[in-house]
Amino acid sequence: MIACTKCGKVETIVKSGFVRGKQRLYCKDCELYFSVNPPNPSTNKKPHQTTIVDIAKTLGISPSTVSRALNNSQEINENTRNEVIRVANELDYRPNLLAQSLHRGETHTIGVVIPDIQRPFFAGVVAGIQKVASEAGYRVMICQSNESHNTETLNVQALMASRVDGLLISHTKETNSFEHIKLHLRKGIPIVHFDRVCDELETAKVIQEDFEGSFALVEHLIKQGCRRIAACAGPEDLLISQKRLNGYKAALQKYDLPIETDLIFHSSFKKEDSLNALNNWLELSQRPDGIFTVHYANAIEMIMSLKQKGIKIPDEIALAAFGDDLLASMIEPSLTVYNQFPFTVGQEAATILIDNIINKEIFVPFTKVIKGELIVRQSSNKI
Structure with a gap:
């Protein structure tokens, strides 16, 4: 006093x-x-x-x-x-x-929900998102659903409670109900899907050449002399798995090769699934001479197993896969892939979302397709 x-x-x-x-x-x-x-x-x-x-x-x-x-x-x-x-x-x-942001009616923050941050594809996407967002003056809040629909729903609720200005999302392999997204779309929240999208929702979408890339990979195997090509597909109800499997089938049909159900295996992308598929194919009376996988990590796992079994790659079995990573180019033999360019996917998704946030009243949803690239390496190069 x-x-x-x-x-x-x-x-x-x-x-x-x-x-x-x-x-x-x-x-x-x-x-x-x-x-x-x-x-x-x-x-x-x-x-x-x-x-x-x-x-x-x-x-x-x-x-x-x-x-x-x-x-x-x-x-x-x-x-x-x-x-x-x-x-x-x-x-x-x-x-x-x-408090300042809420007073202005915006937070300059965007939310991102991805299935698995440990997968290099999604890490690359996040890097692209972060670059565009930072340059535009936006902060990024990232949530991982861990391939769980329930966790994805909770992530979306948490981000919306934090008053994000918009949402970027790639769905889990479990997600088959989209009410948690429809709810916020009705409220006018800008939402952009990438990679694993939902066609029933009126949102902007950034996708890869799922059909075209798979077609190119399988056609490449056929041109290398493969005639019995197995496919390690993803979950049956996952849209990108369906598109990539359709590309596989279309390439076989183009060259008048049969589509054999015992050569198609649906997996959850886990290692045990890919190895079970490989062992089943090797036990067939007539083994496949080529393998196509919708996820490159499964192909890498198969290469390691085939080497342990003494099976020559690509002479006895050639492999090609969707997606690329540094490891795919470093293993022996190196893996033939269709590069999705995840960094570009992230950049485009963030750019579209920020445009949606700024021009909410006049924004019209559309789909952006990121062109990929066939990269031929040792695992398939017979000729």
Whole structure:
């Protein structure tokens, strides 16, 4: 407590602003104005995050004055503004970005939901998203669904509760109900799908050449002399698996090769699935001489198993797969792939979403197809 320098009373003292960095006080009994040095904020820091109210109390002014000073209002004189800034720095004041954003009706944050961050494809997509978002002044909140529909739904709810301006999503292999997306579409939230999309939803979509890429891979195997080509497909109800399997079938039909059901295996992308498929094919009376997989990691697992079994690649069995990774080029023999360019997928998805956020009222959903590239390596190069 501060006592009057004249009468010594404490209860009659009130704050009255400040002059040249010193707290100005007024004694109502003596009608005396006097100044003292303000308390050092750094010696009395509160354990909670500093607010505008804390600054106002320290200086003996109103919170609205502090707010206007921090926002460089012309209504506040320069001395007051400088003193507010000084105390704000000493109290380690940080603006509440969420509160400011909500006041403006936007957060400059986009949400991203992916099935598996450990897969290099999705890591590449996220890198592309982050680059575009950062350059546009947006923050990114990333959630992993871990291939669980329930987790995906909870992720979407959490992101919406955080008031993201828009959502980028690639669905899990379990997802066959999209009510959690429809709910927010009806509210006008900009949403863009990538990779694993849903055709029943009116959203912008970024996809790869699933059909074309698979067709190119299988056609390449055929031109290398393969006539019995097995396919390790993904889950039957996953849209990209269906498209890639259709590309496989179309290539066989083009070259009048039979589509044999015992050469088609649906997997969940897990290692045990790919190895079970391989072992089943090797037990057939007539083994396949080529293998196509919709996920490159499964092909790498098969290559390692075939090498252990002493089966020559590509002489006895050639392999080609959808998707690329550094490991695919480093293993021996290196794997023939169809590169999806995940970084580009992420860039395009983020660009479209931000455009949707900015031009929400006039935005018309469309589908962007990212062109891929057939990369021929040792695993299939017979000729």
